[in-house]
Amino acid sequence: MRVAIASFEFEGNSLSLRVAGKEDFARFGIFRGDDVVRTATGKQLSVTGALDTLNDAKAEIVPIFMSRCVSGGHVDDAFYDEAVEAIATGIADALPLDGVYLSLHGAMICATEKDPEGGVIKAVREKLDDSSIPIAVSLDLHAHVTQRMADMAQIIVGYETYPHVDAYRTGACAAGLLVRAIKGEIAPVTRIRKYNAIVPVLGGATLGDEPMAQVAALSRGIEADGRALSVSYFPVQPWLDMADVGITGLAVTDGDPAAGDTVAQEVLDAIWDRRRAFELPAMTPADAVRAAIAYPGRTLIVDAPDAMGAGAQGDSPALLSALLEVAPETEATVYIVDPETAAQAFELGEGASARFHIGAKQDTRWFSPAPVQATVERLCNGTFTYSGGPASGSKASTGQTAVLRSGGIQILVGSLPFYEHMDEHYAACGIDIRSCKIASFKNLMNYRKLLEPDVQYIPIHGPGGAPLRLQDVDWENRQRPFWPADDTEEPQEAPATA
Ligand SMILES: [Zn+2]
Known part of the structure; x- marks a missing residue:
């Protein structure tokens, strides 16, 4: 069982002036080959969880690339292209492969590429040259998941927690499903459902009985019932000025896209129903x-x-x-x-x-x-x-x-x-x-x-x-009506990625 792993993580914000280039990523490290394993081992990163799981499964691991940077505005084209090229070349050199694990954030913004994580997954998929080779992706809970990502990766798993305390578990879970897919025990397929709505991050804790904790409990219940292999919810990084950004439900099922659609819809509606509860009081x-x-x-x-x-x-x-x-x-x-x-x-x-x-x-x-x-x-x-x-x-x-x-x-x-x-x-x-x-x-x-x-x-x-008040932001690219700018009881489908 030969599995390649790579990680490229950045959280963007359309309102931020900061542009992240190679020097910014280099400050946190740009790792290739065995340095990826050396750096991730013994930590609590998503990559660490994936490595431990793949090692337990006696997989032969081909580490390719790992880099992350503090959140900011967007990644410049030069470094995005360099990172994607490094990952794609690494995959091509590593063939034949039985599977690929990618640790991504999910809310990256680039100057040119409108779907940066989708671009990474697509570059990997094209090198694999066999659509049946499974790709497993772990994401942050604030990821902006696109249809292209769900189409190109059989397995997508998001953090369950906010505050984020389960990066390791998320990587381990994605890699665990990948191992089962490679062994032929499951035929995973990822489905998403998305509304044209954004909610404040501040009210999105998965602690106690808060709104996202209730969504988390619902999702764990669906997994326990066996209706999906993995269920994720994405209240989304809201300061992304793009039309296709919105709250998202996601399900990975064992070869049952219709069941995946039903579960993803159920989780999405659970977020939508609680949308007003994400607003917390604040002071000057x-x-x-x-x-x-x-x-x-x-x-x-x-x-x-x-x-x-x-x-x-x-x-x-x-x-x-x-x-x-x-x-x-x-x-x-x-x-x-x-x-x-x-x-x-x-x-x-x-x-x-x-x-x-x-x-x-x-x-x-x-x-x-x-x-x-x-x-x-x-x-x-x-x-x-x-x-x-x-x-x-x-x-x-x-x-x-x-x-x-x-x-x-x-x-x-x-x-x-x-x-x-x-x-x-x-x-x-x-x-x-x-x-x-x-x-x-x-x-x-x-x-x-x-x-x-x-x-x-x-x-x-x-x-x-x-x-905090998302309705007051001077959005240029969001499509109206959307929550919370337009107080509609009827949820609107998120537009497709341009
Ligand atoms: Zn996050």
Whole structure:
């Protein structure tokens, strides 16, 4: 049993200004051949789960390519083409193959290719030169799944959880179905159903009895009943300005496309029926700070519109400005991307005081830099290791990073946007969020792992690269009517991919 594996992951955002090129992917590593196995082994990545499953099945593994990058706007054509070419060439060189496993995100955007993951799968399929050789794909729960992807891959499996804690399981599940398909035990076929609707990411937790947890429970029930081999749900990365993006239900069945359609429709309707429940209350930055001061315990303020994992720049000073105005002496901490200010702090050195102008330098559409008189408390290199999540065990960095202090506020000024998991980035620079009355985060879900009995969270709303109110976004390419811009009780089919 000879199986090739490759991974190429990026989450795009049409509202983000960041373009990811080769150097951005290289920062996280561009691995080929045996380096893929060396890098993924012992981690909790989707690729790790697939590798372990294939090894258990005594498969001969041909590792080809692995690269990922922090979320942003889009991948430039040069690196997309290079990655696809590397994967396609690797497949051609690896023939004959019995199967292929691909770890993709599913919400990649490119300058030219309108269906980037579909393009990767198509390139693989063309090299295989035999439509019966199974391709298994694992995806993020926020994937934008196209019909072409479902047509070209026999097996597609999405994360079950948000916060994402099951990347390993997802890779293992996809690879497990692949092994069974290669052995001829099953004849998997993937079907999708999609509506022209998007829902806020913030309300999409699979925790407790929240809306997506109910959809997850329904899906696990369908699998347990044997109506499908695997059921996935995609509430979708909503800041994708493309007509064919929408909430999606997906089913992999054993050679029964009609049953797959029925199950995918059932799961899709379960998301649609709960669409209003995805809206969570949020406050202005100043009101959130006031509410935090009034609360007896600690507060995590969620700077949702500037969420870096959603593709935003991470350089909004909106919350910092509110803290300086409303609660300058309260023990609080914020992270802001501003390489200029970080470099200025390094030039001044620890202990120096100066007037800084922080944030709003890379994304200047909504705010001006916040003027702050502050002391350089600490300088650090910003390197840390993820303690969980989809990149668990991998290293990341905020680049050249300075801790500035103004009154009670510690401002962590980094040089790079990054995927926030928990508080690894604060801890790496000596900030203990447990000693802060207010700690802020620029992610949409992982902060919930930091909740304790005396800790509350408050999302803030406002302008940014990941705005909460999707109906207010100036969409250029979405087809009307769609939810939530048009309040219709009748779900609309998502348009086909152009
Ligand atoms: Zn996701």
